[in-house]
Amino acid sequence: MFEVYKKELKELLRDKKTLMFVVALPVLIFPIIFAVMAFISSQAALEADQKVNTYVIINGEYAQEFTDKVFYHKSFELYKGSKAFNTIEDLKAGVTAGDIDMGIYLPSNAVKTLDGGEQSKWQVVFNDAKSINFLFKRVKELAQEYSDVLQADKLKSFGIEESTHKSILNPIEVVKVDTADKRENLGEKIGxxxxxxxxxLVLMGATYPAIDLGAGEKERGTLETLLLTPITRTELVLGKFITLLTTSIASTTITVVSMGGWVAVALAFADLEFIKTAFSTLAVTDLLMIFVLLLPLAAIFSSLALAISIYARTFKEAQNYMAPLSMGVFFPIIISIMPNMELTAKTAFIPVTNVALAIKDIIKGTVDYTFVGLIFLATALIAGALLAFCVKWFNREDVLFR
Known part of the structure; x- marks a missing residue:
């Protein structure tokens, strides 16, 4: 068994593609991809925040103070073109055509309605389909400032002193007292x-080498040679399985270490003190616990990938079979982030979902070690059953020589 393991491991290490997937991707490519994505997102948000938007206000003279606030705001520029805008439909057409970024329609009785005890309805026309858009938020803030002034003036006209305005308008103030610490709050999001x-990554570390260990052997014609060696098929399968388990765990370990190193570098050059404070209590034992939970999960993926590869006739066919496996892994992860999904005695037995929930709780610092034991036991039992199936699968002639 160990001779097969050494032989397969040597062949994988000689394969440049395998080294790229197991080492290069985790160490360099993934961090670079995340860094580029973060840079592009931040640049897009910065550009949207600093963009000067062209606007038109209809009936702005009926709320001159608000009109002036918009005019002098750094994010807005008054439309200076020749087109006339007199109705809501004109504003919509202007935004659609790209002549203006935003239109504001004020009723002609914008201020007088307050004297009659009515609410004035102001309409903001813009394209809300854009991914990042601060237009409505900023206009609403300016309108709220103007509304507060009108509100205060109206209360004064009723003879109500300014010192009592707050208690009348907001008689009850609800204050949030959060019992969660910084680590729990941040862990809920990052976890x-x-x-x-x-x-x-655990799955990827097993699937790509598995294709070569099964279907690749068939295409090269070396599977028959292995079967003629004085070694049982069970030992042959176990040797290949341990190889996949090694690459799977190695890929994940390298990724975690690499990401940790890149994060440490980023924290050294950026002022992210709240992250340092939140995760200062994250112990080495917590990281080891995550590693231990990923071990049986890696065994499950290795068994499935090896069984699929053994069944496939060719390398390409094995690749096609791996795609549904990858999709199937994402669904349990999605379930783990659904609202009100927590680690309980029931969810501890749901494959993949249980590990995802446990990782989140470990990062938060709220994990129940009893559930961790249940997860490890349940995942290990499934891994053992799948490995037994893989051994039986390999012993079938109609599978090996399809």
């Missing part, structure tokens, strides 16, 4: 993202 990174 749900980590399974999306770690679990697919």
């Amino acid at each position: 749900g993202f980590l399974p999306y990174l770690l679990i697919p």
Whole structure:
């Protein structure tokens, strides 16, 4: 068994493609991809925040103070073209044609309605389909400032002192007292993202080498040679399985270490003190616990990938079979981030979902070690059953020589 393991491991290490998937991707490519994505997102948000938007206000003279606020705001520029805008439909057409970025329609009785005890309805026309858009938020803030002034003036006209305005308008103030610490708050957000990174990497570390160990052997014609060696088929399968388990765990370990190194570099050059404070209590034992939970999961993926590869006739056919497996892994991860999904005695037995929930709780610092034991036991039992199936699968002639 160990001779097969050494032989397969040497062949994988000689394969440049395997080294790229197991080492190069985790160490360099993934961090670069995430860095580029973060840079592009931040640049897009910055450009949207600094963009000067062309606008038109209809009936702006009926709320001159608000009109002036918009005019002098750094994010807005008054339309200076020749087109006339007199109705809501004109504003819609202007935004659609790209002549203006935003139109604001004020009723002609914008201020007088307050004296009659009515609410004035102001309409903001813009394209809300854009991914990042601060237009409505900024206009609403300016309108709220103007509304507060009108509100205060109206209360004063009723003889109500300014010192009592706040208690009348907001008689009850609800204050949030959060019992969660910084690590739990940040872990709730980041902890749900980590399974999306770690679990697919565990799968990828097993699937690509598995294609070569099964279907690749068939195409090269070396499978028959292996079967003629004085070694049982069970030992042959176990040797290949341990090889896949090694590459799967190695890929994940390298990724975690690499990401940790890149994050440390980023924190050294950026002022992210709140992240340092939140995760200062994250112990080495927590990271080891995540690693231990990923071990039986890697065994499950290795068994499935090897069984699929053994069944496939060719390398290409094996690749086609791996695609549904990859899709099937994402669904349990998605379930783990659904609202009100928590690690319980029931969810601890749902494959993949249980590990994803446990990783989130470990990052938050709220994990129940009893559930961790249940997850490890349940995942290990499934891995053992799949490995037994893989051994039986390999012993069938109609599978090996399809």
